[in-house]
Amino acid sequence: MIALLLALILLPLFPLSMLFNAGLQVLPVWLRVPALVAFPTAGAWLLNQAAAPPEQFILPLQLLAAFTALLYAWRLLSVQEVFIWARLQATSAWPLVWLAWLHGLHGKTLVFVALAVTVPAAVLMVLGSSLSHRLGGAYLGLRGRIGPAFPRLTWALVVTMLAALAAPPFPGFFAMLAVLQQIPTGLAAVVLAVWLLWSWAAAILWQHGLFGKEWPRPAGTVDLSYGAGLGLMLAAVAAVLASIGGWSWWMH
């Protein structure tokens, strides 16, 4: 029971999720990223250790998880600040780990699911910090598109958001399928709706950041270095390859 309660703090459901988000917001940026990865991973590990909750708690937990996932995914639609986007998206993804666990997903797969839906949000935090450093804030859509001034940073942002919205062949896609395979039809509809809301929210953010008049002017601004760009690209390739490996393992 203690493991379960600790998991509720590390993989928070509403209203604990609000506390968690408030905590993340006040942390310095360099601490947000490890916290974002470590907490849910530890939460998934604790769930693996925990015994199944008493029968009377299963339905309320499922309903709470479904509500949290939908609420945070829906709230994501109006977010234009990358830091807020990343943590709200991750908060809407964590209840899916709960749903999968409540329906019998255990072991390494559960930790893989938690990591696959969280790591892109952590990378977004890094990129948000990079944007903030260049623009004075990680807010998109205030003036216009950032592509011409920061092409490599824009590419990194787009690719990371693709991973965050669980597009194939990123690990999140296979994590979503693993969750969907586990849960009953009614909950599957909720998970599919959450998936759709992520895509909608990502497309809105792209619309704000990728389209419109050019801003800021290229002169006087510095894009991501080639080294950082290459590092991010290699990380994405590694994630895709790992994901394809996971896919292969899962299929057979």
Place this chain on the structure above:
Amino acid sequence: MDQWVSWCLVALPALPVLSAIVAPLAGSGQQARAARLSVAMTAVTCVVSVALLVAVLRAPQGDVTVAHLGPAALLLDNLAVAMAVLVSAISLVVHVYSVRYMADEPGYVRFFAMLDLMTAVILMMVIAGDLLTLLVAWFLVGVLLFFLLGFDTSRKASGRYALWTFLTYRVGDLPLVGAALLLWHGYGTAQLPELFARIGADPNVQLGGVAVVPTAGMLLALAAFARSAQFLLHTWLPYTMDGPTPVSALMHAGIVNAGGFLFNRFAPVFVHAPDALHLAFIVGLVTALIGSALMLTQNDVKKSLGYSTMGQMGFMIMECGLGAFSLAVYHLIAHGLFKATLFLNAGNVIGDSRREDGVPPDDIYSFVVERRPLREVQRVPWLLAALATVLVPALVLGLSHGMVAADFFHKQGSVVLLFFGWVTGAQLFFSIHKMPSESPLRTLTMVLLSFFIVVVGYTLIAHTFETFLYPDAELRDAIYAAASINVLAFDTLVVLVTVALVGSWLATFYAHSLEFEGKPGTRWNAIYLYLYALFSREFYVSYIYTQLARGTLSATKRVNIWLRWV
């Protein structure tokens, strides 16, 4: 089949992916070289698909090859190879066209890389041999289309319309995910040939009280509706013209047809899901009628072309609903070719219009579009025209189909399609009665001969194509049988459609003399104006969606502020 066939099958999606990686690297600083490389790789892909077609034609009937590219299973059957040839050929034309058309655009190399990736995922989709590969490819088409349609990032509008398309595609992806998971759970395999064999052996599997195959059939139909712009999921299509012209050509010629492909790929599922086919018939019919009506009422040429595609897609889905699956593929190939030609020729038309102002005088145009009465000229005698109108299409269509397949008229779907053919033919002959001509009898004879050649040629090709796509006669008949409805409902439907079609056809012809507009100030005139507004505003569907989206966004803003963004 031989080992080289498996290699070619793997190479089919791998070559464009390789091109997408190599061309930008090789063309660093030299854009033209990147484009040339991309075109060359697409040409090789096209050759590979033709080689696969030859292999399929030489192989024993119904022989299927499965190859593996990493974890993805790739399937080579008659449907896959027909689609692969179409996709790679259209992609090659679009690539060649883009070399000069896009030359002055910023992001020229990026454009070719994305075009290559799009070609790869469409090819992956048509040769997918398992549910997961199909899902991955299906999903990626939507993602890549977003970036291709939004290629011109300097315009906010292209981002807005790319978002609509992306969102509609995602709405369509979800039922496909549901269908895939249901079939996978229900039958314990994701490999398509194995899955279809198990469905054939036991189509009545239940999962938690849900009949797997009919439910999966319904979900697959929904996925096809979103991809092929069926009514209520169509609003993205007419607004995608902000993308570059080559992308419009590729989209209207290839991507939007994926709904028809999905019906054909899952034909063994639809055999046991008659309700999904009936729904497809109704949705397709409504889409065909609304798409065609909106095409005629729009004053924006590009939107009009978009609605023309919507009408064609409606007809294609309706064909699936009637059980004429192979005809839907034939239709999508024919539509793909002519629509790609139209889009790629759009620049020439604009150029011509700039050089020579005004629309060339044309009797059909003045009569149908401008609603001006034709000048008094000699006409075909009334009785001869009436006989030709009613009898000739029925005789030519009936005899040609009867000769090709004796059992043709036992299938309800065929009868409905014949009926549509007859109405179209009758309309053609009736038009001749109204057309001015120096020698009306000679014109009538020429049209009669052309009609005969077109119908007989079409019938023969369609029948040969059906035998090619579905060599198994039992499956062919089973699809038609699944699409059938009871006789009373069928007869009522035919009578209703006849009345609607003939009524609207006569109304169009006599629009001028009937004075539909009515006198200004009268109630009839008010109704006419309301109807006009309804059509010109595209039934307010986009408007309603926009308002709903805005309402949702403003509600989330309020809740976020209330919850302090945590």
